[in-house]
Amino acid sequence: MTIVGLTGDEAVAYAVKQSKVDVVAAYPITPQTIMVERFSKYVADGEVQTEYVCVESEHSALSACVGASLTGARVFTATASQGLALMHEMLYIASGLRCPIVMGVANRALSAPINIHGDQSDMMGSRDSGWIQVYVENAQEAYDWTLQAFKLAEDGDVQLPVSVNLDGFILSHSMEGVDVLEDAVVSRFLQLRKPVFRLDPDKPITVGALCLTDYYYEFKRQQVEAMLQVPKVLDNVNREFGSFTGRNYGVLEAFGMEDAEAALLCLGSTAGTAKAVAKKLREQGKKVGVIKLWLYRPFPIEAVVAATKRLKALAVLDKAVSFGAPYGALCSDVISVLHAQHVRPHVFNVVYGLGGRDIEPSDIESVFEEALRIAETGAVKESVMFLGVRE
C-alpha cells in the first residue's frame, strides 16, 4: 500500500499518468486547473510519453480529443463550468461518434453571476449529452474512478465518453491521503486500447457523414443501446478493480439502508457529510440512511428501486437548479424511476449548495429530521426546499 497526499485534481492527474494516455488536449479553468498543471509537469519531466496539446479553448480541446480518439488513441481532457458549457456542442459529437474519451470535471457553478465555487450545474446541464457520468466523494474515489473510467469507456460494448465529476474546491483542491497503485498493477488492470474502428489509411472509412431522416434515428437508438450495456460492463470493471485493490465499487453506495425508514440521496462529496450525520443519528436509534450514486448516467434504475423499496421518506439533494422544472434534475430522475413502483417512499427535493454555499452537518441533520417527520406522518410540506438560502 502506498499512501500519498493528493488533492482531488492531483489524484485525477496521477491516474491519467498511470493510464498511459496518448493524447491530452485541455484548456485551464478554475477549479480544474491543477489537473492540467500537474499533467503538464509529468510531460515536461518525461514521466509520460503523452502528446499534450495546449489548445486555445475548451471547444478546441474536445475537438482535438475527438480527432485523436478516432485514430484509436487513448485520450483525456478536463474542464469545469464555463469550459464545459463551451464544449457543449462537442459533448454530443464525442458521444455520437462513439469516442471513449475520459474527462475530469471539477464541478463549478455556471455564470451569471460569475462564481468559481462548486456546484453541479455544469454537468447537470449536460446530462443528456450521451456521456457516462460518474460522481465521486473524495480524492481516493477520484483516483479510482479515473482508472476505471478508461476501461469502461473503451469497452467494445460501450465505446462512450465518461466524465468523472468531483466537487470544485471541496475535492479538487483539498489534499487527502490517497492509496495509489503501482504502475505495473495499473498496466495489468488497464491494457492498451483496442479500438473497434479507427481512422486508418490502410482501411479507409468515412466518419461523421450526413445522416438524414432515413438513418439518424438508428444511430441514436444504437447510442441508447450502448448506454444500456453500461451496468453489465461496469460491474465487470468494478469487480476486476476490486480484485486488484480491495476497493469495491458499484453504481451506488448504500449506507444504513438495511433498516432505514428515512434516507437522503445525493451525489459527490456531500455524501461524506451525510454519512457522518447518519451515523450519529443511527447511534441515537434513528433509522436513517444515505444513498450515494456513483453512476448518474446511465441512471441506475434497478439499484435505486432496490435501495429505496423499504423506505418511507426520501430526501433527494440537488446541487444544481433546474429553472422552471418541477424538481431538480436528480430528483426528477428519482421520482420518475419510483413512479412505477406500487410501494414507494414519499420523496421531497432539497436544492442546496449553489455557488459553493457550504452545507454543514446541522443542515444535513435538519434534512434527516424532516425526512423522519415525513416518514412518520406521510405529509410532505414542501416538495422542493431551498436549503441554506436567505429568502
Added chain:
Amino acid sequence: MVVLKDLSTEELFASGHRLCAGCGEGIINRMTLKALRGPTIIVAATGCSEVATTIYPYTSWCLPWVHVAFENAAAVASGIEVAYKAMAKRGAWNKHVDVIAMAGDGGTYDIGIQALSGALERGHDFLYICLDNEAYMNTGIQRSGATPRGADTTTSPAGSVIPGKPEWKKDLISICAAHGIEYVATASPAYWNDYITKVRKGIEVNGPAVIDVLSPCPLGWRHDSALSIQLVRLAVETRYFPVYEVEKGKYKLNFTVPKPKPVEEFLKAQGRFAHLFKPTYRKDVIDEIQKNVDNNWNRIQKLSTQN
C-alpha cells in the same frame, strides 16, 4: 510545377456525389487528392463539400475522412496529428500520416478562425485548405468575412439604400502569414498545375500550411455553371484574386498579370453583382472596387519585390 504526366490516374474522390454542376469544390477535391504523397487523413468542416459528398450510407472519399463540426476542422486535425505521433512513440503505428483539413470560407474566415489560429500557433504538421466561395453557400448564400464588397447575399441583400455587402473581404493570407508559418498561398482552380503544386508543397512543409483556393459557386455567384472555371480564371486576369504565395515569409506573385482586364468584366459576369449594373449603373461602387483591387495588388506586388 507539376505536369499532367506527373499526376496519379487513381481517383480517390469518387463521382456520384451531390455537389451542384459547376461547383468548384468537387473539382478542387479531386485535384487535392492528386497531390498526395502517402497515407493521408482528410478532416472536413461542415459545409457544402461535406454534406454533398458523404450522405450516409454513401461516401465519395476513398481515404480516411472525418467530419466533426463547423468551426473546428483545425482543432480536429491537431488531435489527429498528435495522436499518430503518440501512437508511433509506443510502437502502435509506423507510418507517417499527412493530415489535410478542408473548410469553407465561413468555417475559416469567421467561425473557425480561432481554432485555425490556435493550430497554426501550436505548429501542428498539417495542411489547411479553405474552399473559398466567398459566402455561406451551404445555408443559402449568406455573407461571410470573405464576401467581397458589393456582393448581393441573403444577409447583405442589394437594397434600395445599401448596394450589397458594405465591407471588404477579410485578408486571411496576412492573418495566417502573421503566425510565422512556413507556407501560405492562394490559388485558383483554373490553374490546376499551380494548385496541385501548392497542395504538394503544403503537405511537404514540416508544420502548418494554409491555402485559400477560390471556389466558383454557380448558385451563389449566379453564373452559368458551364463557365465556372472561366470565371475563376477571369478573377485572376482582372487581378481581383491575386494568386500568390508566402513561403518562409517571402511573398511571390505566381501570376503577374501584366495586362489586367478591368474588374468590371469579372463583376458583370455574375448575378451577385447584377445590381451594380441594372437598373442603375453604379460607377461609384465599381470604381471603389477597382481601386481596392489595384491597392491590394500593389501591396502584394510591393511585398513580392522586396524579396
